[in-house]
Structure formats: structure tokens, C-alpha cells
Amino acid sequence: MTNAETPIRPEDEVVQICCDLIRIDTSNYGDGSGPGERVAAELVMALLTEVGFAPELIESVPGRSSVVLRIPGTDSTRPALVLHGHTDVVPAEAADWSVDPFAAEIRDGLVWGRGAVDMKDMDAMILAVVRDMGRTGWRPPRDLIVAMFADEEAGGKMGAQWLVRHRPDLFEGADEAVSEVGGYSTEVDGRRVYLLQTAEKGLAWLRLVAGGTAGHGSQVNTDNAVTRLAGAIHRIGEHSWPIHLTGTVRQLLTGVADLTGTTFDPEDPEGIDRLVDALGPARKFVAATLRTGSNPSQLEAGYKANVIPGQASGVVDVRSIPGDEEEVFATIKRLAGPGIEIEPVHQDVGLEVPFAGNLVDAMVAAIDAEDPGAVVLPYMLSGGTDNKSLSRLGITGYGFAPLQLPPDLDFPGMFHGVDERVPVEALKFGCRVLERMLRTC
Numbered sequence: 001m002t003n004a005e006t007p008i009r010p011e012d013e014v015v016q017i018c019c020d021l022i023r024i025d026t027s028n029y030g031d032g033s034g035p036g037e038r039v040a041a042e043l044v045m046a047l048l049t050e051v052g053f054a055p056e057l058i059e060s061v062p063g064r065s066s067v068v069l070r071i072p073g074t075d076s077t078r079p080a081l082v083l084h085g086h087t088d089v090v091p092a093e094a095a096d097w098s099v100d101p102f103a104a105e106i107r108d109g110l111v112w113g114r115g116a117v118d119m120k121d122m123d124a125m126i127l128a129v130v131r132d133m134g135r136t137g138w139r140p141p142r143d144l145i146v147a148m149f150a151d152e153e154a155g156g157k158m159g160a161q162w163l164v165r166h167r168p169d170l171f172e173g174a175d176e177a178v179s180e181v182g183g184y185s186t187e188v189d190g191r192r193v194y195l196l197q198t199a200e201k202g203l204a205w206l207r208l209v210a211g212g213t214a215g216h217g218s219q220v221n222t223d224n225a226v227t228r229l230a231g232a233i234h235r236i237g238e239h240s241w242p243i244h245l246t247g248t249v250r251q252l253l254t255g256v257a258d259l260t261g262t263t264f265d266p267e268d269p270e271g272i273d274r275l276v277d278a279l280g281p282a283r284k285f286v287a288a289t290l291r292t293g294s295n296p297s298q299l300e301a302g303y304k305a306n307v308i309p310g311q312a313s314g315v316v317d318v319r320s321i322p323g324d325e326e327e328v329f330a331t332i333k334r335l336a337g338p339g340i341e342i343e344p345v346h347q348d349v350g351l352e353v354p355f356a357g358n359l360v361d362a363m364v365a366a367i368d369a370e371d372p373g374a375v376v377l378p379y380m381l382s383g384g385t386d387n388k389s390l391s392r393l394g395i396t397g398y399g400f401a402p403l404q405l406p407p408d409l410d411f412p413g414m415f416h417g418v419d420e421r422v423p424v425e426a427l428k429f430g431c432r433v434l435e436r437m438l439r440t441c
Contacts, residue, residue, distance in 0.1 A: 011428035019104035036063030051134025062414035086152030160389035182399025196398025202350030207278035214310035288382035322350030
């Protein structure tokens, strides 16, 4: 067989697709001022149409572009599977980086750039495997709905949320979904462990608005909006939320205890911390899932040093344990105190789904086939994904972007961080695992 006749496999082109996506600046500032996802969506369209598919490009508003494709499975009577990614990224300050964040430089066996882990790596794996379907004609056991959403980094209002609300027909008959921030590896006591995301915390971005009496900065003012806001922000930011371990977290910690030859006692906070620490870099996600969190993230007040403003505002990023949302909001309101209005900027549900079933079995088996002897455990994501939006259609969502990583790579720390990068070999590994899963799920 000549080189010209050598078949192209997904792992042969996944790195190039990932680099091409990273080089398209799709920074999402959350206020509509970014470049949008149109150019990336057009690349996705070209990659899919080139191999014979007919995807649909849909815009919620001009420039905010999503792409959806439905591929018939061998048994279309079964419920469909949604395989989805997002093409937007958080902004990157180039001066803070070691490389140009949008150059997709390959250095030391890694692809560097904004989106390399969140989530143009997974986008590339999806596209590479789906392109193989188009080239060779193989089909998954059930209908596959491939979606590349806009606006995930701002809560999906212009992407997944909009499509669920305005185009639910695109997801007709689907009952499960697979997307980002799960399936990556870490090491526990020398054993490779893959964390499959089966839960994610609730989300509430809350604006606190304090009123007061405006006046001259030299005068006595006992009705100062900045002081009132500062007190509320301090109380909320310093609040010690109680430990609340859900079924997913308990299952994870039990698995870690088994691997380390210790025991898991849900009443022992120090023991819990030791188990979390055993997860290496992954502890950054896991530690935040032991309890609700509330982090002040924005402040705004005044326009001149000697003028006391009549209003001050700040934003708090609240991530609640699934099911605790109402209780958490009541606590935030109490901590804010009198004279503070609370305005939701964006809110979304927490999720927790079973670590069981045919799809989970297919994911675990695919990992085992490529990395025999590895362990797969469930975990809760401290952030959120577009699975929140799909859940409104009754679709059960998992996080499974399979990557075999070096144990010392701080993968969770690169989400929204500086010098984001992903190993080339991890992308190729992910393609092989993803293809196995899609052939059997």
C-alpha cells in the first residue's frame, strides 16, 4: 500500500484540527463584545461537509454561531446520544503567557494555547472521530447528535440554552449526552485513575447592590454604600460552608480509600482532606465539591476620589451542592444583610446522574481497552457545562473527554488559566477511546 492509499485515522489529524481551532480567537467576554464563534463554526462546517455530512449552522444573534449534525445510527429506534462541545473560550492576556495564546504552538510534545484544555481539545477529538465516520461509512449503534455550541463560557444563553429553548427538535429522541471536563487521568498511590464526571455543582452569579447617601468625601457619612457593600462581600466571601458530600463524592472518596489502603469516614474532615490530596492535581476540582462555595469576583463603585457614591455593586460567584440551591440563596441573603438588593446575573441547576448504565459501561470499557488496569471513578465538577441546558430536555449528561496525562501536569489548574496546554499523545489517546465508546454505546 502506498502512502497515498494509507487510510487516515482520527489520531492522524486531531492535532491539526485542535491547532486550527485554537488559532481562531473566539474569546467570550460575557458582554457581547467578543469576536463571536462564527469563524470557528464555519471551520466546523467545512470539516464535516468535506466528508459528506450536512450539518446545520444556527445563530442566536449574528456572529453567535452553533453547529448541529445528526448522524443516523444502526438502530434509530434507540434513544439518541448527544456528543457536544463549545467553541468559545475565556479571554487570555497575552502578556501573562509564555507563548502567543492564539498561535497553537507545539512545544515539548504539547499543544499550547487558549482552549487547549477548555475545550478545543475535545472539540478536535469529536471532529476527528466523526470525520472518520464520514470517510469510512461506519455508524454508531444509535443516532448521534453532534453539537458545537456557542457561548458556554457565559452560561450558554446565546448557545445551548437558546437552542434548547428555540430548536428542541434538534435533540428529539435523545436521552444521554457526553461532553467536557471528565475522563482525564490522574494518579493515586501510583495507579492511574480516570475521573468520569457524573455531577456538577449549581451555578449562581449574583449581583449585590448597596444603596446609600451620596455626598462629599470630607463629611461624616453613616449611610455609605461602599461600606455597606464591603461588609456584605466580606461576610459572603469568608463564610464557612458546611461539608455536604453527595453520593458521587462519597463514591469517589471510597474508591480513593480503596486504592490507598485506607478508609473513608464521612465524619472525619481531616481524613477526607487526605483522600482528596491523594488525587494530585485533580484535587483542585474535587476539593471544591465537598461544600458550597461563594467567591466575590467583581466590584464597582464611585467615579471620583472625593465623592461618596450613592450606590455600589459587586458580583459573587456561588457554586452550590446540587439540591441545596434554595437553602444557599437564603444564606447568601442573610449574610448580605439589610440594605443590599440581590439581582441574579445568571443561574443554572446542579446535576447528579448515576455512575451506571450502558453508556457508563461503554466509557469504562473503552478506557480499559486502551489503558488496561486503570481505574475509572466518578466525580463532581466544581464548575458547569452545557449539560445543564440539555437537562431541561430530560437528557442525562456526563463529562468524558478522555485524556491520558502525565501525573505531574496540573490539568485542572489550566482551565481558564495561563499557559493552557495539552499533550499531543493525550489527544491521540482520546481519539482512540472516544471511537471505541461510540462504536459500542
